[in-house]
Amino acid sequence: MKKTLSFVIVLFAIAGSTVWVYRTYRGENDTLPTLYGNVDIREVTLGFRVSGKLAQLHYDEGDKVEAGAVLARLDDEPYRLQAASVQAQVDSLRARLKLRETGNRPQEIAQARSLVREREATAVNAERLFQRAEDLLADKGVSAQERDNAEANHREAQARLKSARDNLALLEAGFRSEDISQAKADLAQTEAALATAGLQLNDTVLTAPADGVILTRAQEAGAILQAGTPVFTLSLLNPVWVRAYIHEPDLGRIHPGMQAEIRSDSSADKHYKGRIGYISPRAEFTPKTVETEELRTSLVYRLRIVVENPDDGLRQGMPVTVTLDESAAGTVIP
Known part of the structure; x- marks a missing residue:
């Protein structure tokens, strides 16, 4: 009788431990998972829609530009004639x-x-x-x-x-x-x-489509360019996103508009505010660049977290840590 009772107690202990481990490592506890992702900033390759001789370039790499700023000009005499x-x-x-x-x-x-x-x-x-x-x-x-x-x-x-x-x-x-x-x-x-x-005459002037920072300057004055030849690469100041991934068991606990706090290793004391703007409808294998404690072959869903207060501290590809906050739903961001 004592042996039977001891065996039952051991079974209950094993079952309890199994449930605790499962909830802990499968994300079914009360704490939202911490996400690890990378900063994603859109870049635009800029060039002329017409061919011609490059006459002027007004900006260099690292310069900040505003939307509508004239970046470069072609020799427009053939088009004026x-x-x-x-x-x-x-x-x-x-x-x-x-x-x-x-x-x-x-x-x-x-x-x-x-x-x-x-x-x-x-x-x-x-x-x-x-x-x-x-x-x-x-x-x-x-x-x-x-x-x-x-x-x-x-x-x-x-x-x-x-x-x-x-x-x-x-x-x-x-x-x-x-x-x-x-x-x-x-x-x-x-x-x-x-x-x-x-229209071709107007296209001899290259302007910035949005506020941003010049990443690359690929040409110099005097070059003969074909239509579409890259001249500048512009990194846009907005929007700034964080690309992160979440496991399927935790998928039901998040939703678009949920608030998040973002921290980077380079500025651990500085926190950025964000909201979940997009949840992928399709599962995929964890990319090798993602830092996660789970197995890399686990199926995950990609998230896009929109940073609400970006600055120069966030750079393209920078690894960040995202802490979700389910206390405030917020507004859904496309």
């Missing part, structure tokens, strides 16, 4: 379209009418001479050759009169709707080319 050439074409096509829409000038129409009257008189006179030659030929008063010449002059006068009348009709009718539509299309096409030329 191109824009001026296209602008001249636009002006010419606008004038042509206005001519088509307005129609011919009254002076041109009056001149065409005068020409018609002149040729009408010439045609009447040529017809009379031809008729007279016909009558004289019957009486042998003129030769057959003279009569043929008079007929030819008559026919020529009639043709020239018809040409003058047709030209007057065209001037009075104005331009066809198809001509006006074609002129509008030509103008629209050239205006688009002008907009493109203006």
Whole structure:
């Protein structure tokens, strides 16, 4: 009996120890796990959208820049000349379209009418001479050759009169709707080319997209660059994140918006505030760069903790310790 009782007691002791160890090392105790991660700062590689000769660079590595600051310039003379050439074409096509829409000038129409009257008189006179030659030929008063010449002059006068009348009709009718539509299309096409030329001219100036620090300066003045060639690498001041990982058993105890305290080894006395902004929906194996007491083959979920008060003390890739605080939920950060 005593042996049976002792065996039961030993079993209960082993079971209790097992539960304690499981809760302790699987994160089911009341204390939230301490996370270990690395600072993640976004970087932007900057370059020109157009090719050309690099004329000026205004910043060097380590310089802080503000959003919109001019970082570098290309020699813009080829693009200015191109824009001026296209602008001249636009002006010419606008004038042509206005001519088509307005129609011919009254002076041109009056001149065409005068020409018609002149040729009408010439045609009447040529017809009379031809008729007279016909009558004289019957009486042998003129030769057959003279009569043929008079007929030819008559026919020529009639043709020239018809040409003058047709030209007057065209001037009075104005331009066809198809001509006006074609002129509008030509103008629209050239205006688009002008907009493109203006955009390329603007692209000869490289500006900072956001506040940051110049990490690398890859080119020097005088270099001939192709479009997209990296010139600067900019480290953004915001946002600053911490990339950390948490084990699946602890996943249900955290949520987006939960507050956190962040400490770095280089400034142990300085604490940064943060909030969980993102929890990965997919499990993955622990990266070898993560510092954790668990086995590296354990499945974990990646977290993004947004630092609310970053400064120069946090650098790219710096290892940090994250302490979670479940007492305040906070606002969810995307």
